[in-house]
Amino acid sequence: MQPGDIIFSVKQEDDSATRAFIRAGQLVKAKVFSQDTTYLNVVHPAIAVSDTLVIESVGEGLSLTDLSIEKPPRSAMVFSCVSRDMGEAAALAAKQFYFDKISGDIRGRYSVWNAMISAFRRWTSNTSLVERINESVAIGSSSFCSQFAANCYEVGNLYNSANLLPPPPAIFGNQPSAITPAELATFCDASAYFYFAGFWQDNVEVRL
Numbered sequence: 382m383q384p385g386d387i388i389f390s391v392k393q394e395d396d397s398a399t400r401a402f403i404r405a406g407q408l409v410k411a412k413v414f415s416q417d418t419t420y421l422n423v424v425h426p427a428i429a430v431s432d433t434l435v436i437e438s439v440g441e442g443l444s445l446t447d448l449s450i451e452k453p454p455r456s457a458m459v460f461s462c463v464s465r466d467m468g469e470a471a472a473l474a475a476k477q478f479y480f481d482k483i484s485g486d487i488r489g490r491y492s493v494w495n496a497m498i499s500a501f502r503r504w505t506s507n508t509s510l511v512e513r514i515n516e517s518v519a520i521g522s523s524s525f526c527s528q529f530a531a532n533c534y535e536v537g538n539l540y541n542s543a544n545l546l547p548p549p550p551a552i553f554g555n556q557p558s559a560i561t562p563a564e565l566a567t568f569c570d571a572s573a574y575f576y577f578a579g580f581w582q583d584n585v586e587v588r589l
Contacts, residue, residue: 382459382586385468385537386429386578387530388448389458389566391422420566423458426530428475433586436475438520438529443482443489454584460569461578462534470537478521478533487521495558496525510548513539516556527565531557 382388427437433449448455462468482489517536520529534552542549553560553568560568569575579588 382429382432382435383461383465383468383578384430384472385462385465385470385534387460387565387569387575388427388429388435388455388581389420389423389460389562389569390425390427390455391457420563420570423562423566425526426562426565427526428471428530428533429459430472430476436479438489438491438524438526440491442491443479443524443529445479448581448586449584451584455581457581458566458577459579459581459586459588460566460575463574463576466541467534467537467574470540471533472537474533474536474540475529478529481521488523489521490523492523492525495523495528510539510545513548513551516558520557527560527562528557531560531565 425437425439427435427446429435430445433447435446435448437444437446448457462471478487478489481487513535517532517539520532524532531553535557538549538552539545552572552574553565555564555568570577577589579586581587
């Protein structure tokens with residue numbers, strides 16, 4: 382993996398009730414808003430910070446996971462950022478949030494509530510720099526998986542910008558707090574910022 386890769390876990394038969402609920406919520410949202418259903422089985426994204434390590438928002442809050450030794454191993458797709466600099470900036474943001482959590486500077490909790498209501502939100506990306514910063518700061522308290530992953534990229538995007546006035550365009554079409562895992566995967570698949578790079582299976586990455 383490259384820093385900043387987004388690792389999309391695919392729903393398995395023995396997944397948790399939370400992930401089953403996420404998929405059900407994504408299905409409802411897709412039906413209500415006439416969305417693409419290609420990635421409905423994508424139930425969880427994580428941000429790569431090294432060859433095997435990802436940072437993700439899970440039940441225990443922000444966590445560092447080694448995919449090469451994870452049990453049971455996850456089945457996942459890998460999307461890489463076209464811009465190495467942007468990917469590394471997103472990974473840096475993820476690491477900063479994680480280190481702030483383990484040091485006690487932020488709570489870094491997983492929010493089931495935020496995950497649930499994301500299935501009913503359709504907020505477009507905010508162009509206001511203040512609002513975008515506020516959204517990024519908010520996940521220091523709590524977030525859900527796709528909110529965290531998308532936000533790391535939006536923060537990295539601001540980090541990389543030489544000029545914040547006006548701020549650079551948002552990367553994703555929706556605000557991070559309104560993006561489900563399936564929507565994030567759909568955005569990555571259709572975006573010029575990302576490309577499908579491979580997958581994880583049985584603790585091994587297969588790079589295309």
